[in-house]
Amino acid sequence: MMDRETRHYSVGGFVFGLEVCAPYSFMECTGPVLERICRAAMGELFPVLPTRAGDEVPPRTFVQSRDELPESYSNFTLDLSQYEPFRVADDMQELFTLTVKAPESESSMEGETIVLNVDDTLPSYTIGRKGETTVFRFKGSDGLTTAVLTLCEDSRHGFFAPVLKDGKAPSCRPVGFYVNMALMIMFTYNASREGALLIHSSVISHDGMANLFLGKSGTGKSTHSRLWLDFIEGAQLLNDDNPVLRFHDGSLYVYGTPWSGKTPCYRNTSRKVRAIVNLKQAPHNRIERIKGIPAYSYLLSSVSSVRWDRRVMDSLTSTLSDIAMTVPCYIMECLPDEDAARTCLSGISSLSE
Amino acid sequence: MKLRKGFVLRDICGERVLSAESDKTINFTSLVRLNETSAYLWESLQDVDFTVSDMVDLLCKRYDVTPEVAQKDCEALASKFAEIGLVEE
Numbered sequence: 342m343m344d345r346e347t348r349h350y351s352v353g354g355f356v357f358g359l360e361v362c363a364p365y366s367f368m369e370c371t372g373p374v375l376e377r378i379c380r381a382a383m384g385e386l387f388p389v390l391p392t393r394a395g396d397e398v399p400p401r402t403f404v405q406s407r408d409e410l411p412e413s414y415s416n417f418t419l420d421l422s423q424y425e426p427f428r429v430a431d432d433m434q435e436l437f438t439l440t441v442k443a444p445e446s447e448s449s450m451e452g453e454t455i456v457l458n459v460d461d462t463l464p465s466y467t468i469g470r471k472g473e474t475t476v477f478r479f480k481g482s483d484g485l486t487t488a489v490l491t492l493c494e495d496s497r498h499g500f501f502a503p504v505l506k507d508g509k510a511p512s513c514r515p516v517g518f519y520v521n522m523a524l525m526i527m528f529t530y531n532a533s534r535e536g537a538l539l540i541h542s543s544v545i546s547h548d549g550m551a552n553l554f555l556g557k558s559g560t561g562k563s564t565h566s567r568l569w570l571d572f573i574e575g576a577q578l579l580n581d582d583n584p585v586l587r588f589h590d591g592s593l594y595v596y597g598t599p600w601s602g603k604t605p606c607y608r609n610t611s612r613k614v615r616a617i618v619n620l621k622q623a624p625h626n627r628i629e630r631i632k633g634i635p636a637y638s639y640l641l642s643s644v645s646s647v648r649w650d651r652r653v654m655d656s657l658t659s660t661l662s663d664i665a666m667t668v669p670c671y672i673m674e675c676l677p678d679e680d681a682a683r684t685c686l687s688g689i690s691s692l693s694e
Numbered sequence: 695m696k697l698r699k700g701f702v703l704r705d706i707c708g709e710r711v712l713s714a715e716s717d718k719t720i721n722f723t724s725l726v727r728l729n730e731t732s733a734y735l736w737e738s739l740q741d742v743d744f745t746v747s748d749m750v751d752l753l754c755k756r757y758d759v760t761p762e763v764a765q766k767d768c769e770a771l772a773s774k775f776a777e778i779g780l781v782e783e
Contacts, residue, residue, distance in 0.1 A: 633707040
């Protein structure tokens with residue numbers, strides 16, 4: 342068994358490295374899993390529907406049942422198969438690296454100042470500063486720290502270690518979940534420097550471009566995407582939770598990522614953005630164009646909170662301001678019905694200002 | 695009075711805007727749009743204990759305005775800042 346293995350992935354055009362150290366290892370992908378990965382790697386449509394409230398939660402990765410797990414599977418196997426469609430060669434210049442280490446006892450918090458307690462997501466976590474390093478402590482359902490991410494000064498190197506509880510390592514499923522969070526956090530810090538960001542949104546590609554649906558959790562983004570898939574010809578799901586936005590040659594593009602929330606939609610593809618639509622539940626279907634500060638405000642509330650990091654906020658606010666000023670943004674009050682999708686399509690296609 | 699900490703004055707979509715950006719202002723979810731005058735006062739009064747009279751002095755120094763008009767404007771602005779929650783308790 343290998344002592345450590347490093348793989349590289351490209352998301353939104355940014356390459357990052359993931360180094361996994363013993364006893365952890367990358368899961369070996371079996372036949373059916375590999376087939377799904379291949380298709381997703383080509384940006385191909387994988388038959389997956391956005392998960393709506395009340396739906397049974399599908400598997401989060403490309404593994405759809407226990408018998409698709411390899412023989413080598415153990416409590417130290419990390420099923421990160423959703424990253425495989427984004428895999429690239431190992432000799433590419435990387436933006437950042439995350440190292441997953443062996444489980445250890447929780448490190449002392451001496452000298453660490455808690456900067457923020459993020460408890461509006463699951464899992465909740467604290468952000469602390471210890472000199473020039475930033476420490477993220479992810480809490481399990483028992484409220485205790487289950488994994489720790491330590492970011493070095495320039496955020497380009499991160500170290501992730503699960504925490505031993507009574508000498509035992511946590512189950513590998515939550516560990517995999519925390520590794521995803523760690524990678525998303527590192528992506529946010531590093532990609533912001535290059536003007537790219539992660540946004541909480543469901544994305545439908547249609548007619549050669551993409552439409553983003555924004556709104557607080559539970560507002561019905563996935564439901565609205567589902568309506569497009571059901572009723573609008575040619576609509577396809579690009580991502581259902583956290584796509585990447587990035588300007589390229591003056592136009593805004595949205596990218597598929599390994600981070601799609603409850604819907605396993607992992608497509609290595611991108612589209613130019615046609616419209617950004619903020620959804621609100623209402624007893625009618627109505628879409629309205631918004632601009633400037635109001636548009637910016639909605640965008641800001643859909644981007645992960647790193648408000649206390651000045652460097653990240655400087656780039657993030659600048660990029661969001663550019664988006665608000667160049668990409669058509671809308672507010673849509675809607676019902677979860679066919680007419681909502683049609684009203685939306687009609688509203689964003691309309692040439693009137 | 696003193697201005698509350700944790701806000702960053704930014705140029706967003708061509709406007710000057712106060713953005714809440716610290717754990718101390720994490721519950722402050724609105725953006726505050728400032729016109730040129732209020733932005734100037736905001737920047738000048740950072741980290742300082744000030745009165746309306748100080749605001750009036752700053753305005754008169756920079757703009758061609760009578761002290762009476764400045765007084766009215768500054769009273770209104772100070773009251774607005776307090777109302778929105780931009781003044782330290």
